[in-house]
Amino acid sequence: MEPRTNWVIVGVSGAFALGIIVLAVATAYTANSTQNSAPLAAAQGESLTPEGSVGDWRTALDAIATAATKDTGEFRAPAELGATPSIAQELVATYYKLKSENKLNTPEADDALNSLIKRNVKAIEPNDTYTLGAIRTNPAVTLDAYAGVVGTTMEQSASVQEYELVTFARTVGHENHNGTPELQAAARIYHSIETDLAATQVPPALATQHLAVIKSIAYLAQATELLGGWSGDPIDALAYVDAFVRAEHQSQTAFNALFSAMINVGKKS
Numbered sequence: 001m002e003p004r005t006n007w008v009i010v011g012v013s014g015a016f017a018l019g020i021i022v023l024a025v026a027t028a029y030t031a032n033s034t035q036n037s038a039p040l041a042a043a044q045g046e047s048l049t050p051e052g053s054v055g056d057w058r059t060a061l062d063a064i065a066t067a068a069t070k071d072t073g074e075f076r077a078p079a080e081l082g083a084t085p086s087i088a089q090e091l092v093a094t095y096y097k098l099k100s101e102n103k104l105n106t107p108e109a110d111d112a113l114n115s116l117i118k119r120n121v122k123a124i125e126p127n128d129t130y131t132l133g134a135i136r137t138n139p140a141v142t143l144d145a146y147a148g149v150v151g152t153t154m155e156q157s158a159s160v161q162e163y164e165l166v167t168f169a170r171t172v173g174h175e176n177h178n179g180t181p182e183l184q185a186a187a188r189i190y191h192s193i194e195t196d197l198a199a200t201q202v203p204p205a206l207a208t209q210h211l212a213v214i215k216s217i218a219y220l221a222q223a224t225e226l227l228g229g230w231s232g233d234p235i236d237a238l239a240y241v242d243a244f245v246r247a248e249h250q251s252q253t254a255f256n257a258l259f260s261a262m263i264n265v266g267k268k269s
Contacts, residue, residue: 122239130214130218131211191221191225
């Protein structure tokens with residue numbers, strides 16, 4: 001994709017991820033608000049209808065937002081709620097709290113998302129299948145030749161025309177629970193990059209850094225594939241976006257380390 005042509009600068013703000021998933025969990029919260037909003041309403045002093053609901057889902061979300069912005073600590077959903085409505089309430093509360101404090105575009109937003117994920121959702125870890133022994137080192141490979149191969153390989157990413165989380169946001173917004181072909185195609189591209197990098201001959205001094213890059217691309221492919229196969233569960237959406245964000249950060253770290261190592265090798269040549 002275009003924004004990832006420069007692999008030195010990757011990553012996504014937690015605020016953007018929060019905004020995307022708020023769309024997903026709001027739908028889940030709507031489905032559960034009738035039977036599950038009474039504890040929240042009672043806590044906030046809301047008047048309940050005879051059926052025990054707060055009214056429409058927007059009113060329920062407003063009540064959560066009000067509680068979040070007034071509370072100095074982290075909002076916690078009532079213990080009697082199930083997993084999905086609990087996470088929905090906490091995520092919406094986190095988003096509104098950050099927004100009210102003008103912290104949507106700060107590292108605190110990343111920390112808030114990561115904290116919520118770790119507290120409520122089992123994180124998706126990368127499928128590490130590569131070892132240092134699998135790297136094809138060759139002392140005869142020059143730094144220029146290696147850089148050229150890696151650069152050409154990474155150019156495949158330009159085929160992804162839209163940022164993956166933008167695509168996923170549209171998937172969520174359209175309530176598409178049947179998979180997203182664009183994300184599935186992007187995952188195939190990253191898997192292709194992964195395969196090509198694994199087959200690349202590497203100067204021995206760069207083997208460790210090259211391995212880290214392969215692992216990060218493999219994780220990015222895995223996370224993108226999960227986004228592309230999302231079937232509508234909001235908890236899955238949280239875990240998938242978290243995995244994608246972590247994969248991007250991992251890629252940034254890996255490429256920065258590789259570029260630094262290449263500069264050092266070049267100085268010694």
